[in-house]
Amino acid sequence: MLALALGLVGASLSLAASGAPRPQPPAGPGDGERAAAPPAVNLPPGVTAGIAVYDRQRGEFTEQHDADRQFRSASVVKLLLALDVLDDLGPGEKVPAADRARLEAMLTSSDDRQASHYWARRGGSQIIQRMVTRLGLTGTAPPPAGYPGYWGYTALTAADTVRVYRHILDDASRAVRDLIMDSLHQATRCAADGYDQGFGIASAFEHPRAVKQGWSGFRSGGCTADTPVTPDAAARAADAPSRSGGAGRAAAEAGGVDLVREALHTTGTVGADDRAIVAVFTLHPNGTSYGTAYSRLTRLASSLNVPGAQRPPGDWYGTWGSGVRVRADATTASAIVTKLPAGVDVLVTCQQRGKRIEVPPYSSEWWAYLPQYGGYLTNVYVDTPHERLPGVPECG
DSSP, rough: OOOOOOOOOOSSSTTTOOOOOOOOOSSSOOEEETTOOOOOOOOOTTTTEEEEEEEETTTTEEESSSTTTTTEEEGHHHHHHHHHHHHHHOOOOOOHHHHHHHHHHHHOOOHHHHHHHHHTEEEEEEHHHHHHHTOOOOOOOOOOOOOOOOGGEEEEEEEEEEHHHHHHIIOOOHHHHHHHHHHHHHHOSSSSTBOOOOOOOOHSSSSSSEEEEEEEEEOOOSSTTTSOHHHHHHHHHHHOHHHHHHHHHHHHHHOOOOOSSSEEEEEEESSSGGEEEEEEEEEEOTOOOOOHHHHHHHHHHTTOOOOTTTOOEEEEEEEEESOOOOEEESSSSSOOOEETTTTEEEEEEEEEEEEOOOOOEEEEEEEEEEETTEEEEEEGGSSSSOOHHHHBOOOO
């Protein structure tokens, strides 16, 4: 994942949020904008994107924007790793139990350890070369010289990603297709490294959907943020060019694959029978927070023409604070469902009275229900001047 989860700032409040002044709501889906009315595609300043949306039913693209631009793949390359492993299957042969467990973990929770396992044992860059030849990929290439072990630095394009999904869905054997797509349809919100992978497709569209996400160069702060960093992830973080510059910056300035700016990608399928294939790759200005990039990518995905997609009902609101907790009920005595990435936009469907929370100068007894997290957030940390969200109904 190449995610730099080197440390997470704890908070002393029971809601685990910073006491800094509440910022203004972000641009895009903000105070009271309906999720069912997506805005036109509009890239935020400084964001670079490669986009491809393919309608399998009609056999045509509905969106293409810089679809042949190369990006460092981050964990999207795990699709190619899985296909390379499954290529070894003979006709009618079942996936060995050990490989099935590894592949499912790599795809559902984006487990880096499994990707590193296969990268080391199956020839590293040779995996990419095999897949380029077999699938006819035109913009995919192994990691640059000097970074042979960095599988997440594989170059990939939105157009090639559509080709990969089309192969999985239309050309691969049923055993291969089912293992990969079943795993992606069951992708977890919290990744194995403690990152919230519910951005982009996963937030913009209702089920049925399948996702394989990618991120590189960020710190997290959400989901299982207290999970220790794995040795593999820590080693990659310590050397990551996205933080230290050097060869990565030189590659970016020379017109190669950018290894410097923060990268966040959402890929997968949307709609019944995996009707639409969606691939959105993005780069963000250095220093962009995970929550900001998360929200920007979700807005972008929601704005696209995706056949068969259903957008979730509700209202989008910005949030503030770091490590803000979502609870199972409208009280701090209830279980913690997750932690939000700092400053992320959230979807609200209703609100209810609960324990009054005071974070001077803010106070509220109202809690917003977040259906995509399955829990409640005190309105104190919702980016609005109102104690009770106007126009949002009370939960029944």
